[in-house]
Each structure stands twice: as structure tokens, then as C-alpha cells.
Amino acid sequence: MPPASDTWIVDNIIEPALQQLPADQLKQPASRDGFFEQLKNLLGAIAERLQEQPVIVAHTENPYDGSGVKRLLANKFELDKVLASVWRDVPAEHKNKASKECIRAAIDKMADAAYLPPYGAVNQVDAVVNEAIKMANAGDGKVVDEAEFKKLLTEILGEVMLQLNRNPIFVSTNTVVHEPLSGSSALSSSPPVASSDIIAK
Template sequence: MAAGLQRDPIVILRMNGEDLNEFADSSTYETEAVAIFSQVESGNASLRQCLSAALRHLTVDHGMPPASDSLVVETVIEPALQELSSADQLDRPASQEAFFQEFRKYLGIIARRLQERPVIVAHSENTFDGAGVRKILSNKSEFDKLLDSLWGDVPKEHKDRTSKKYLWVAFDRMAASVNLPPYGAVDQVDAVVNEAFKMANADDGKPVDEAEFKKLLTEILGAVMLQLDGNVIAVSSNTVLHEPMSTPSSLLSPSPPSPMVSSPSE
């Protein structure tokens, strides 16, 4: 996914348990814990299953490194779970009260282990709000040049016409020019693009000439812009750095802009 995202600066975070402790002791813990339990509890799920699933609902904003990373699992999550309680208690069906109490204890143990062995996380965020589309649409000369270039690159059939299927190719080629990810990189943006193509009736594969080709691309971009105006899409990426890093600071300076590294994120 990350290969096509905008190259934003990567912030290096040192997860040392401090933020996680603050969350567990905060006034918002109870509300968030109840909300998380309602999402992870299903039927006869055990307390162990609920606690493990709950960690995936926490992010670096809570002070939790990616819970799916092998280093985090092996050195933090599994040892903390073993320390938390006896197997008999963890394998019982989870109640909200038990989850509420044990989850707070679990986070405290994880925070302590992070204090003993901090985890370094590369964090980056991207926001897709339609501003890049609006900018290109407002500059007619630049937009016309872009459309000319896209039309010049698509295969032509007889009588200088091309199939509508090449609208997808053209849209993907201009994604970087309008600050959008390539199709397939971000599911939420893909859904917006799919809807825009549907609204423009641009997905039936019929042949179009140059004027209609450019008109359809303009309509699709306009539809994408309007949808993103009302529903901004934010995407974050978090990657655990397995090389040791020693620093007293909890937040290091951003690195130079570089491609984001893909990793599961919440």
C-alpha cells in the first residue's frame, strides 16, 4: 500500500511506556475500554482472546507500538500476558467488568516492559482532502497540458477513439499530480474513485473520442474532490524498527522525506 502514498516526513517515536501509562490512568480510559470491549467481545470469547484483540485497537497515540509486529509480540505482548494472571482465569468467558480491570493491569505490565526495553517506531500520516484536485482544476492551462499528455499516451482505435477502460489508466497516471494515491493503495480512496467513475458512467468500456475522454476525466476528478471535501481520509503507517536505538528522547527529529514503509496500522 505504502509504495504509492505521498512521501511525507517520517517521525521516529521511542515507545517507552510513558504514554501508555498515562492512557491507562486517564479519565478517558473507562470510556475507551468499554467501547473496545463491545467491539472485541463475541459470544463466549475468553478474556485472553478479548485482551489480545483489544491491543489491536490501540495506536501509537495511546503509546502502543503495532501489536502485530513479531518483535513486539515476542518481547512485550506475550510475556506481559503470561505475567498478568493464571491461565484458568484468562480462559474463562470475558465479562465487561473483568475485561475493564484486567486490561488496565495488562497495559501497566506492557508499559513496564516498554520502559525496560523501548520499541522504536517509524510513523507517518497522509491526509487526502481533495485539495490537490482543486488546485489542478483551478489552473486551466496546467490541467489542459495534463489532459493532453494523458490523451497522447492512451492506445487509439480506429477514427482516433479509445476505450473507456483507459480512463482508469489515465486516472492512475495523474494521481501523483493531484495528491491522490494510486488505485489499490488505500481502500477508502478506492471507494471514492469507484463512486466517481460510476457517477460519470465511465466504466462501461465503450469507445470515446478525445473531447469526451477529457470531459469524463474532468467529471471524475470533480466528483472525487466533492466527496473528499465532505469526508477527509486520513491514513497512517507505523513500522517497528528492529535495530536497537539508544536515546533519552521520546520523540526524535523527523527524517528526510522518503517512501513510507508498509505495516499494519490501526
């Protein structure tokens, strides 16, 4: 099944399939057996739509195993550059205290360089970052200078790296890569798409 969150799938597959179901039955309370019967009919209608309009779906898996953090920590020049950029962006009123929010925001700004998702995007990774901040005794509002702030961030990243290395996190996504093909003949003439599945039944 292609991702139901995709607007093309909703407009061209799911909505037309729903319209094939009896409208009067959809508005009435249904028994358990009645519900499953309607669900079966809906899935059958969706399958028919997909047979008529095959859709290519790309399956992507992003591993967060700490390797990106390790590369950043191993590259002193790049690490120093990122840390300097983060320090410049710290509001003046927070430059003498390491609040938890300030530390988390700083780690978030380093996410791209460390191959980490933005904070809030992957709950499992957020939990790892929060635990690393806690283990580093960061965010208690103690006074820190620039050198101590950068050292603290480096220690937190090191802990994140170790935790992800021990327990990697894998995030899978399914994405419709282009509009459905016109038919089976088009499928045979189309170039293969790497790491993709054709949803046709």
C-alpha cells in the same frame, strides 16, 4: 500503544509479554471475568516492556481534501502531460470504448499527480472516485476518441475535487521510526523527533 503490526514490536514487546502469562490458562476456555483478567495482565506486561525499551512512534495524518487535484487541474501543461501518458498506456482494444475498469485504471495512474491514494488503499477515497465516475456517466462502454477520453477523465477529477473539498478525508498512521532507545538516559540525549510521541508507559 505502538502499532502491533510492526514486526519489531511483535518480536520484542508483544511476544515476550504473552510468554509471561501462564501457558495452561491460555489454552483453556475462559469466562468473561477470566478473559478480562488475562487481558489486564497482558497489558500490564506490555507496559513493563515499553518502560524497559521505550519506542518512538511517528503519527502521520494525510489529508485528502481535493487540493492536490485542484493543483493538477490548474496546471494545464502538467495535466496534458499526465493525460497523454495515461492514454498511451490504454490497451489498444480499450481505446475505442470507455469501460468502467478502463476509466478507473486511468484515474489510478493519475493518482500520484493528483495527490490521491492508489485505488484500493483508502476505502473512503475509493467511494468518492466511484461516485465521480458514476456522476460522469462513465464506464458504460460508449465509443470515445482520445479527446473525449481525456475530457471524461478531467471531468471525473473535477468531481472528485469538489467532493473531497466538501468532505475532506483524513487518514492517520502510526509508524515505529527506529528501534527502541536503550533507556531513559538515551532519551534525554537524543534529538527531538518532530510529530512523534515516545511510548514509555
